[in-house]
Amino acid sequence: MLEIKNLHANAGDEPILRGIDLEIAAGEVHAVMGPNGSGKSTLSNILAGRPGYSVTHGEVLYAGQDLTQLEPEERAREGIFLAFQYPVEIPGVSNNYFLKASVNAVRAHRGEPELDAMEFLALSQEKMKAVDMPADLMNRSINEGFSGGEKKRNEVLQMLLLEPQLSILDETDSGLDIDALRVVAQGVNSLRSPDRAMLVITHYQRLLDYIVPDRVHVLSAGRIVRSGGKDLALELEEKGYGWIEEASA
Amino acid sequence: MPEKNEALKQLANQEYQYGFVTDVEEDRLPPGLNEQVVRQISSKKNEPAWLLDFRLKALRRFLEMLEEKNEPTWAQVDYPSIDYQNIIYYSAPKTPVELESLDEVDPELLRTYEKLGISLEEQKRLSGVKVAVDAVFDSVSVATTFKSELEKKGIIFCSFSEAVETHPDLIREYLGSVVPYSDNFFACLNSAVFSDGSFAYIPKGVHCPMELSTYFRINASGTGQFERTLLVADEGAQVSYLEGCTAPMRDENQLHAAVVELVALQDASIKYSTVQNWYPGDKNGVGGIYNFVTKRGACRGARSKISWTQVETGSAITWKYPSCILQGDGSIGEFYSVAMTNNCQQADTGTKMIHLGKNTKSTIVSKGISAGRGQQSYRGLVRIGPKAEGARNYSQCDSLLLGDECGAHTFPYLEVKNPDATVEHEATTSKIGEDQLFYCRQRGLSEEDAISMIVNGFCKEVLRELPMEFAVEAQNLLSVSLEGAVG
Numbered sequence: 001m002l003e004i005k006n007l008h009a010n011a012g013d014e015p016i017l018r019g020i021d022l023e024i025a026a027g028e029v030h031a032v033m034g035p036n037g038s039g040k041s042t043l044s045n046i047l048a049g050r051p052g053y054s055v056t057h058g059e060v061l062y063a064g065q066d067l068t069q070l071e072p073e074e075r076a077r078e079g080i081f082l083a084f085q086y087p088v089e090i091p092g093v094s095n096n097y098f099l100k101a102s103v104n105a106v107r108a109h110r111g112e113p114e115l116d117a118m119e120f121l122a123l124s125q126e127k128m129k130a131v132d133m134p135a136d137l138m139n140r141s142i143n144e145g146f147s148g149g150e151k152k153r154n155e156v157l158q159m160l161l162l163e164p165q166l167s168i169l170d171e172t173d174s175g176l177d178i179d180a181l182r183v184v185a186q187g188v189n190s191l192r193s194p195d196r197a198m199l200v201i202t203h204y205q206r207l208l209d210y211i212v213p214d215r216v217h218v219l220s221a222g223r224i225v226r227s228g229g230k231d232l233a234l235e236l237e238e239k240g241y242g243w244i245e246e247a248s249a
Numbered sequence: 250m251p252e253k254n255e256a257l258k259q260l261a262n263q264e265y266q267y268g269f270v271t272d273v274e275e276d277r278l279p280p281g282l283n284e285q286v287v288r289q290i291s292s293k294k295n296e297p298a299w300l301l302d303f304r305l306k307a308l309r310r311f312l313e314m315l316e317e318k319n320e321p322t323w324a325q326v327d328y329p330s331i332d333y334q335n336i337i338y339y340s341a342p343k344t345p346v347e348l349e350s351l352d353e354v355d356p357e358l359l360r361t362y363e364k365l366g367i368s369l370e371e372q373k374r375l376s377g378v379k380v381a382v383d384a385v386f387d388s389v390s391v392a393t394t395f396k397s398e399l400e401k402k403g404i405i406f407c408s409f410s411e412a413v414e415t416h417p418d419l420i421r422e423y424l425g426s427v428v429p430y431s432d433n434f435f436a437c438l439n440s441a442v443f444s445d446g447s448f449a450y451i452p453k454g455v456h457c458p459m460e461l462s463t464y465f466r467i468n469a470s471g472t473g474q475f476e477r478t479l480l481v482a483d484e485g486a487q488v489s490y491l492e493g494c495t496a497p498m499r500d501e502n503q504l505h506a507a508v509v510e511l512v513a514l515q516d517a518s519i520k521y522s523t524v525q526n527w528y529p530g531d532k533n534g535v536g537g538i539y540n541f542v543t544k545r546g547a548c549r550g551a552r553s554k555i556s557w558t559q560v561e562t563g564s565a566i567t568w569k570y571p572s573c574i575l576q577g578d579g580s581i582g583e584f585y586s587v588a589m590t591n592n593c594q595q596a597d598t599g600t601k602m603i604h605l606g607k608n609t610k611s612t613i614v615s616k617g618i619s620a621g622r623g624q625q626s627y628r629g630l631v632r633i634g635p636k637a638e639g640a641r642n643y644s645q646c647d648s649l650l651l652g653d654e655c656g657a658h659t660f661p662y663l664e665v666k667n668p669d670a671t672v673e674h675e676a677t678t679s680k681i682g683e684d685q686l687f688y689c690r691q692r693g694l695s696e697e698d699a700i701s702m703i704v705n706g707f708c709k710e711v712l713r714e715l716p717m718e719f720a721v722e723a724q725n726l727l728s729v730s731l732e733g734a735v736g
Contacts, residue, residue, distance in 0.1 A: 098692070
């Protein structure tokens with residue numbers, strides 16, 4: 001589903017990614033771990049098409065097409081979803097209105113009929129249960145005054161509503177207590193299926209107890225320095241990132 | 250960055266949608282301003298002597314001010330000086346004014362309204378939402394609907410000229426009582442040459458059963474538009490009044506100097522909403538309406554309330570400060586405003602809240618959006634008089650900048666002469682966030698939709714104050730999709 005070949009990329013003018021190779025097939029969950037500054041967030045931003053991040057070399061193919069040629073909204077409509085590390089607040093725009101517009105933009109692209117207010121209400125209520133989200137959050141402005149946990153739940157709620165082909169979770173576990181983490185992970189797991197893929201970016205192994213990956217990659221200084229099964233995360237937790245960096249040096 | 254600027258520019262560069270001109274035969278005076286012109290206007294309208302006298306006093310004062318070069322220069326707007334002797338002060342379509350039904354209206358006019366999305370027939374047929382329209386075309390009213398229904402309640406709603414003939418005592422009592430003819434340069438000009446406008450009187454204890462509305466339209470080349478509106482809500486009365494404007498595309502600047510006076514007696518409440526979309530000029534600032542308006546309401550009685558809501562997207566220059574004089578104890582003044590300036594538009598707008606009575610309360614919420622090379626100033630005065638014990642004011646002025654060639658300025662003035670008063674002021678200026686845009690786009694929304702949504706959210710506190718009918722128009726004007734709760 002996703003093929004990254006020898007990807008070099010900049011954040012602004014600064015080179016961050018220095019040759020990433022990564023292939024994620026449908027049905028797989030991959031975890032990318034790494035210390036701060038290793039390029040984890042740059043990778044997610046490059047995949048989502050955030051302005052200010054540029055590919056300087058290499059290829060990113062999504063379902064066979066060159067991803068770098070698509071606008072961010074086109075990528076979203078094609079089924080790429082980024083759960084933000086820092087979800088953005090938009091004052092005055094209700095969460096409900098925003099999510100309905102978002103769902104309908106994606107549905108329209110897929111050639112599906114748009115949902116009316118009642119249909120969307122039914123759908124959103126069902127999905128909100130899955131992430132244990134209080135009903136009033138739908139009527140409040142997007143992420144405004146939400147707690148850290150509520151913001152992350154809201155990201156997962158959006159993911160459940162949009163049913164993306166490729167979900168990228170950028171440090172979704174940061175700032176979550178253990179209960180919220182469990183709820184968020186449950187939501188993510190409910191979306192796992194043979195035709196979807198996920199890229200879980202995290203600093204800590206903890207999240208991977210709940211979202212068990214098929215593959216784990218360790219990022220260091222803009223390169224994947226080690227890949228393995230889910231046990232690699234445990235080993236990393238035990239020995240620390242220094243172990244990898246020493247080993248790869 | 251470049252992509253974002255492109256979309257912002259595109260949005261900012263949208264052509265004015267209502268730029269069309271209707272071909273109607275006109276009756277007009279030659280350009281120029283003198284006693285003869287004022288007398289002619291007055292006699293064309295068969296006005297009584299006292300009204301001619303009012304006009305002539307205003308004319309003399311205006312000519313003095315012109316002589317003394319008293320045209321206000323304190324506003325943060327820049328325009329070439331206006332030759333007041335080169336303006337046509339009266340123009341009326343040659344259509345009989347008193348009509349029994351819409352069938353008698355010049356079909357050309359009706360087509361114009363239809364292009365604007367104002368179908369009188371539709372409105373008549375609308376069940377549930379009744380909107381009486383005293384439609385002003387150029388300077389003369391041509392159609393009035395729902396009049397009989399209003400009459401049953403004793404509500405008077407008609408053109409200003411008609412009211413002068415049918416209710417001269419009311420006009421004489423209230424005309425100039427809130428905005429004296431000598432109040433300011435532009436109000437003085439209006440007092441001398443006003444052509445027509447609307448008048449409404451809501452009797453004691455009556456709640457007006459429908460929104461009253463007037464659609465203004467400027468259509469004659471080189472013609473100034475000098476509307477006069479007077480609304481009186483007697484004791485315990487309630488009324489909501491809607492005013493909306495669009496104008497055809499024109500190459501030369503058109504001067505508009507309207508005066509609106511509101512009077513609320515004891516326990517009365519007036520809600521006055523405006524959507525203003527006059528021709529703003531082209532991308533390079535050529536053409537467009539000069540909009541110099543004086544709007545003021547007097548809360549004369551105890552516990553009376555006047556609320557102004559405005560969405561200002563049009564005009565090359567906007568100079569407008571809808572104000573409230575809070576005389577009655579416990580009276581309330583409100584001002585909710587969205588002003589948008591694009592391209593070369595300039596707006597200097599705000600409000601004045603004059604607290605005279607005890608426990609008077611005012612709220613100011615101003616949202617300014619600047620795009621292109623638009624320049625915008627909020628100018629607001631809050632004055633608490635020495636007898637205004639327990640007066641309270643809350644002001645909030647927010648500016649949103651789209652792009653980096655536009656500007657926003659805030660000039661709050663505070664004069665507090667009673668130590669017991671509470672005055673709060675908050676102001677913010679923000680740029681539309683790159684993070685916000687990306688977040689929306691990552692959820693599948695186009696950049697343009699994302700901008701609209703963010704702008705709309707920014708204005709929400711004001712838009713939700715608008716009556717439903719207007720919320721829809723405001724939504725189109727701001728090119729945003731409104732939230733279900735509002736529209």
